[in-house]
Amino acid sequence: MMLSPPTPFDGHHVAELFSAKAVARGCVVRWNRAWADREIGRDRLIAEVRSRGFHMIACGPQYVIICNRGGIDMIC
Secondary structure, eight states: OOOOOOOOOOSHHHHHHHTSHHHHTTOEEEEEHHHHHHHTOHHHHHHHHHHTTOEEEEETTEEEEEOOOSOOOOOO
């Protein structure tokens, strides 16, 4: 597992992500992995997702964040 490089962090992008209407409704949001790693940092994003009790998966070039604290059943 490769750790993300340290980045300057002001919290703006994370606040923007988690203030989206989809988050409030418990929906799914997705972000480009390269952009998120560069602007936020992978470790910081993971910490923010965990602190909210949400779930995150990496799929191709995107992070998919499931903004729901419920369990997950992977179907296929």
